[in-house]
Amino acid sequence: MNPLHLDTQQLLTFLAVAETGSFSSAALRLHISQPAVSKRLAQLEDRLGFALFDRMGQRVVLTYRGEQLLPAVREMQSCLDDIVTAAEVSGEALGGRLALSLSHYAGLHLLPGVLERFSERYPQVLLDLSFHDSERAIDQVATGETALAYATLPPRLDDRVRTRVLWEEVMQPVVARRHCPGGMPAGLEAIGKRLPLILPAEATSTRTAIDRWLDDRQLLPPAIIEINQLDSIAVLAATGVGWAVLPPTLLRDDLVRLDLGDPGGNGDDRLPHRRLGEITPLGRAPHPLAEAFSELVDAAATLQGPAENVAD
Incomplete structure (x- = not known):
């Protein structure tokens, strides 16, 4: 098939349906009507010669051939974003679209101020934000779906990305104040053996750090x-x-730190640590919008604590 026979709008419509899971949601993303989405997709399937989705009531599911096509179309979207950025960036103003992947924690607790300042400073930039668990946010950068991510960093790094540690947190064992009679901190060993432990999902970086700490304490x-x-x-x-x-x-205020019961008090070296930072793709040209956002993050992170060196 001659690539010149493929229509970019049709391919981007396919991507929107694949990522949103429905024709109506894709229409909202693309700012077109639902019949227009159906027409574009039908024309693309006719041109390719195979079905891209199985229609299951109100839901659509990628066919095997559709799954094979999806990564290439995502890469095309990334290349188109680079073209738009290159065309709109000038010496005086930045414009275009910046796709960011954020872990829920980074987006809600570490970066709200940066997002506000970036939007004020660069009003011509469309911030396309997506929130995921940290592992998914990193994968989106690795596959080219987004230009930049901020998330909890895993112990083992993906060789498709570069990471930069910006924050290091010491996790604290806590319990509701009602379990602390007289306002005195409850003991970790007693509470830990009596009450359930509320944890993030398995295979996440934060869960791994906590599990390792529990094993070390044999709790x-x-x-x-x-x-x-x-x-x-x-x-x-x-x-x-x-x-x-x-x-x-x-x-x-309604949570109290648990007493570790160790000599010398609750030292940070006896608690689980985790690192959070910036994830960028390897092997891609510099992205001016991502660099501008990163500069604001650096300024904010410096105020909160010293950033660490780059880890590849």
Whole structure:
């Protein structure tokens, strides 16, 4: 097939349907009507000679051939973004579209101020934000779906990306204040063996750090409650149904730090640590919009604490 026979709008419509899971959602993203989405997709399937989706009631599911096509179309979208950025960037103003992947925690607790300042400073830039768990955010950069990500960094790095540590957090074991009679901190060993532990999902970087810490202390909770987002864990821990291990930014008045019971007090070296930072793709040309955003993040991170060196 001659690539010149393919229509860019039709391919981007296919991508929108694949990523949103429905024709109506794709129409909203593309600012066109739902019949226009159906027409474009039918024309593309006719040109390619095979079906891209199986229609299952109100849902659409990628066919095998559609799954094979999806990565190439995502790469095409990334190249088109680069073209738009190159065309719109001038010496005086930045414009275009900047796709960012953020972990829920980074987006809600570390970067709100940066997002506000960037939007004010570069009003011609469309910030296309997507929120995911850290592992998915990193993968989106690796596959070219987004130009930049901010998330919790895993122990083992993907060789398709470069990471830069900006924040390091010491996680704190906490329990609801009602479990602390007289306002005195409860002991970790007693609470840890009596109440369920509320944890993020398995295979996440934060969960790995906490699990390693539990193993080191040989502490086995009677039950585990899994919730995806740390904010939700903090809310549930405050009810008293279980204890949790949280970053300092999520400590609340109704949560009390547990007493580790170690000689010398609750030293940071005896608590789980995690690193958060910036993820950029390897092997791609510099992205002026991503660089502008990164500069604002650096300024904010410097105020919160020293940034560490780049790790490839």
